[in-house]
Amino acid sequence: MGKKDKKTAKGRLDKFYYLAKEQGYRARSAFKLIQLNKKYNFLEKSRCLIDLCAAPGGWLQVAKKHMPVSSLIIGVDLVPIKPISNIITFQEDITTDKCRSTIRNELKTWKADVVLHDGAPNVGISWLQDAFSQAELTLKALKLAVEFLNKGGTFVTKLFRSKDYNNLIWVFNQLFKKVEATKPASSRNVSAEIFVVCRDFLAPKKIDSKFLDPRAVFKEVEIGPVNKPIDVLHPEKRKRQREGYEDGNYTLYKEISVLDFINSDDPIQILGDVLGKKEFKNLLKWRNIVKEKKQDPSNENDENSTKNNDEKVDEDQIIQDELDKLTKEKQAQLKRLRRKANEKRQKNVVRMQLKMISPTDIALESSGPDGGDPLFDLKQADKTGVLRKIRKGDMDVILEQDIDDDDIVIEDQKLLKDKDEDNEDNIDIQFEDELDELYEQYVERKAERDVKYRVRKMRKEYEDWNGIQKSESSDDNDVKFVHPQDDSSSSDNDSELESDSSNELKEEPTKKKKKLLTNISESDDDSKVKMAGGLSKKAELFFDNPLFKDSKKIDVSDIKDGVTKSNGHSLKRKADDIGEDANDDIEIVPRNKDSDEEMWDANEVDEDEKKMMRAKEIGLITAEAVTLAQQLVNRQKTKYDLIDEGFRRYTYNDREGLPGWFLDDEKQHNKLNVPVTKEAVQAIRERMKALNARPIKKIAEAKARKKIRVMRKLAKLQKKTDAIIETSDMTEKEKANTISKMVSKAQNKVKKEVKLVVAKGSAKGNKGRPKGVKGRYKMVDSRLKKDAQALKRVNQKVGSRKRRRK
Ligand SMILES: C[S@@+](CC[C@H](N)C(=O)[O-])C[C@H]1O[C@@H](n2cnc3c(N)ncnc32)[C@H](O)[C@@H]1O
Numbered sequence: 001m002g003k004k005d006k007k008t009a010k011g012r013l014d015k016f017y018y019l020a021k022e023q024g025y026r027a028r029s030a031f032k033l034i035q036l037n038k039k040y041n042f043l044e045k046s047r048c049l050i051d052l053c054a055a056p057g058g059w060l061q062v063a064k065k066h067m068p069v070s071s072l073i074i075g076v077d078l079v080p081i082k083p084i085s086n087i088i089t090f091q092e093d094i095t096t097d098k099c100r101s102t103i104r105n106e107l108k109t110w111k112a113d114v115v116l117h118d119g120a121p122n123v124g125i126s127w128l129q130d131a132f133s134q135a136e137l138t139l140k141a142l143k144l145a146v147e148f149l150n151k152g153g154t155f156v157t158k159l160f161r162s163k164d165y166n167n168l169i170w171v172f173n174q175l176f177k178k179v180e181a182t183k184p185a186s187s188r189n190v191s192a193e194i195f196v197v198c199r200d201f202l203a204p205k206k207i208d209s210k211f212l213d214p215r216a217v218f219k220e221v222e223i224g225p226v227n228k229p230i231d232v233l234h235p236e237k238r239k240r241q242r243e244g245y246e247d248g249n250y251t252l253y254k255e256i257s258v259l260d261f262i263n264s265d266d267p268i269q270i271l272g273d274v275l276g277k278k279e280f281k282n283l284l285k286w287r288n289i290v291k292e293k294k295q296d297p298s299n300e301n302d303e304n305s306t307k308n309n310d311e312k313v314d315e316d317q318i319i320q321d322e323l324d325k326l327t328k329e330k331q332a333q334l335k336r337l338r339r340k341a342n343e344k345r346q347k348n349v350v351r352m353q354l355k356m357i358s359p360t361d362i363a364l365e366s367s368g369p370d371g372g373d374p375l376f377d378l379k380q381a382d383k384t385g386v387l388r389k390i391r392k393g394d395m396d397v398i399l400e401q402d403i404d405d406d407d408i409v410i411e412d413q414k415l416l417k418d419k420d421e422d423n424e425d426n427i428d429i430q431f432e433d434e435l436d437e438l439y440e441q442y443v444e445r446k447a448e449r450d451v452k453y454r455v456r457k458m459r460k461e462y463e464d465w466n467g468i469q470k471s472e473s474s475d476d477n478d479v480k481f482v483h484p485q486d487d488s489s490s491s492d493n494d495s496e497l498e499s500d501s502s503n504e505l506k507e508e509p510t511k512k513k514k515k516l517l518t519n520i521s522e523s524d525d526d527s528k529v530k531m532a533g534g535l536s537k538k539a540e541l542f543f544d545n546p547l548f549k550d551s552k553k554i555d556v557s558d559i560k561d562g563v564t565k566s567n568g569h570s571l572k573r574k575a576d577d578i579g580e581d582a583n584d585d586i587e588i589v590p591r592n593k594d595s596d597e598e599m600w601d602a603n604e605v606d607e608d609e610k611k612m613m614r615a616k617e618i619g620l621i622t623a624e625a626v627t628l629a630q631q632l633v634n635r636q637k638t639k640y641d642l643i644d645e646g647f648r649r650y651t652y653n654d655r656e657g658l659p660g661w662f663l664d665d666e667k668q669h670n671k672l673n674v675p676v677t678k679e680a681v682q683a684i685r686e687r688m689k690a691l692n693a694r695p696i697k698k699i700a701e702a703k704a705r706k707k708i709r710v711m712r713k714l715a716k717l718q719k720k721t722d723a724i725i726e727t728s729d730m731t732e733k734e735k736a737n738t739i740s741k742m743v744s745k746a747q748n749k750v751k752k753e754v755k756l757v758v759a760k761g762s763a764k765g766n767k768g769r770p771k772g773v774k775g776r777y778k779m780v781d782s783r784l785k786k787d788a789q790a791l792k793r794v795n796q797k798v799g800s801r802k803r804r805r806k
Contacts, residue, residue: 016186027058034062035184040197042154046113048072050148052094052141053119055079060087074106095140111150117141117157135164136214143212151203160192164218171211172198626680717746756780
């Protein structure tokens with residue numbers, strides 16, 4: 001298997017892989033033991049543990065973490081285990097005597113409280129072979145467990161579901177009081193592994209050697225179920241990859257002669273062996289047809305011949321009755337399961353509404369009692385596309401999913417489904433409705449919390465509204481503005497239009513297409529403007545304003561928009577129609593574009609992103625932010641907690657229309673008190689200190705350096721001047737001149753010399769510092785250097801001539 005394949009196969013890098021990495025476990029399997037221990041609590045009360053097949057050491061790490069300090073933990077594996085402090089590990093095959101004696105030596109007088117076994121033999125030859133080796137290895141582990149366990153001790157082992165499974169469970173039951181098989185959530189669904197936790201070791205004085213002898217234990221498998229009648233309708237269908245084909249039979253096609261069937265003592269067994277689901281159904285259908293024909297009077301003649309077959313029919317009848325009984329039982333069981341699942345879901349919804357749990361908790365918590373898949377996992381369903389299919393009404397996916405996910409579910413569910421489709425449909429529709437309802441509730445709740453979502457929704461509504469306006473304006477015929485005393489034809493048109501519009505509204509209520517026409521005569525009477533097109537109450541209240549009181553018939557869409565120009569046909573035309581009086585009554589308020597934009601500020605949506613970018617650029621700058629970040633990282637809080645906490649009395653502080661002085665006051669005193677931790681404050685302080693200290697330190701250092709330089713210079717000067725003063729060779733005047741010269745020279749800044757470096761050959765294009773050049777330098781070409789030297793020479797000559805003339 002290529003590297004790439006391996007990574008993606010079985011979704012290897014799942015959440016437990018990353019969790020293991022994050023929490024420092026050597027293997028994701030560590031979570032299996034964590035989950036088993038969470039359920040059965042055996043590690044905390046143990047003082048001595050043996051882990052058989054322990055490499056790379058994930059289970060050992062978990063054991064060390066959960067067992068009391070200074071417990072004795074021993075790990076053994078075929079491959080070396082990287083040392084873990086305070087844990088004894090060694091490399092050995094657990095099936096050997098050497099391993100046994102090594103464990104004995106390590107334990108000395110102790111006995112183990114827990115023996116773990118997560119062994120997986122080198123798999124890959126064939127599934128059946130693998131499963132058998134695994135079962136055999138388990139038996140060997142059990143042998144060691146029996147030898148080293150204390151009375152009342154616990155043995156945890158991994159098993160594959162195979163035909164040997166039941167035999168092993170039987171053996172466990174002989175040696176332990178409680179035996180439970182479970183599949184932790186971290187165990188992949190695609191894996192056939194299952195974990196058996198055997199508690200309360202009975203420690204019998206004498207153990208029948210057959211219990212631990214693979215030949216004796218696994219031999220019984222073949223003898224066991226032979227006499228058990230096969231449930232033909234619900235055959236225990238095995239998944240191909242899990243258990244492989246039956247021994248010696250590698251095809252799906254089976255044939256048996258009618259004679260064999262007739263002569264057989266156990267016809268049901270034969271049917272179960274030979275027939276598949278489809279064939280069995282066909283056979284039953286055929287039987288029904290034959291039966292109907294038999295009841296048909298036209299076939300009375302055949303009665304005699306049928307009588308001869310009475311015996312056979314009786315037998316069929318028995319089978320049919322039995323099948324019906326089984327079907328009913330199964331159906332009832334299925335219903336019970338669904339009811340339970342529904343009840344659980346309802347409970348979760350209530351708990352979620354009470355904020356007792358978050359959706360994540362439900363997803364984690366609703367892992368079945370055996371640690372199986374969550375029963376109601378919208379996220380998962382959404383990811384896999386199942387939810388989409390369910391929404392479309394395809395309930396098959398639920399059953400398919402169940403069958404796929406739950407390894408223990410046998411495929412007869414599908415057969416049941418085929419047979420009782422009508423009953424199933426009812427249940428499915430109910431189930432679908434419930435799912436829809438739950439999902440809507442979920443979306444609704446999510447939407448309520450999500451401010452961004454609301455802003456987007458409102459914006460969309462606003463755009464929809466604008467869209468309608470535009471489409472109406474583009475269609476001149478849609479806009480009518482009519483005087484009450486209009487001629488009959490026009491009023492006819494009106495009524496036609498109104499009825500049209502109402503029809504349209506009835507037909508397309510969701511399109512919100514509004515022919516917002518108002519009968520002014522009505523408004524005259526009632527002093528009210530009535531809106532067609534189902535305006536919201538808010539809008540109705542708005543249009544109840546006396547402003548619209550005396551208007552005759554008003555196109556509300558135009559009023560809302562305040563449009564004078566864009567709907568060229570609208571107000572001017574309406575004014576003409578209504579006449580001067582009506583025109584006077586309408587005050588046209590131009591639309592304030594800015595205010596609209598302010599209301600639906602698109603940037604508002606990106607505000608969070610901006611903050612995120614800022615946080616990324618300069619880090620978290622408030623103690624509150626650092627506290628939250630720490631809590632998130634330490635898992636003291638979840639994302640959902642933060643969202644929940646966002647809903648408080650400060651959430652919807654509407655500032656609109658409040659006086660300025662009040663807002664100022666609020667700004668100063670009405671502040672949300674977000675709790676901060678000491679550590680967060682400390683972290684922020686440290687950062688500020690570091691920020692402050694950086695430039696100051698540099699400057700201080702530079703200043704200090706300068707000061708030292710000056711002091712040195714002064715000290716030198718002092719020495720020189722002292723020497724000059726003490727000399728007797730100079731006059732007082734000469735001494736003073738020399739000292740003042742020295743001081744002025746010391747004060748003059750020393751010009752740093754810039755060295756000219758001639759770029760030659762390969763160095764011409766070289767931009768870096770040339771070799772062997774220290775201090776300031778300037779790259780020049782040879783010409784420039786020669787010119788500079790020539791200039792220097794000329795200056796020197798001129799200078800010397802002048803001096804001579806003087
Ligand atoms: C799934 S790993 C165990 C993982 C372990 N529980 C952990 O958490 O790190 C299975 C181990 O069984 C070991 N194994 C298989 N057959 C064995 C044998 N006969 N004796 C000892 N170890 C064996 C393999 O070497 C392998 O390391």
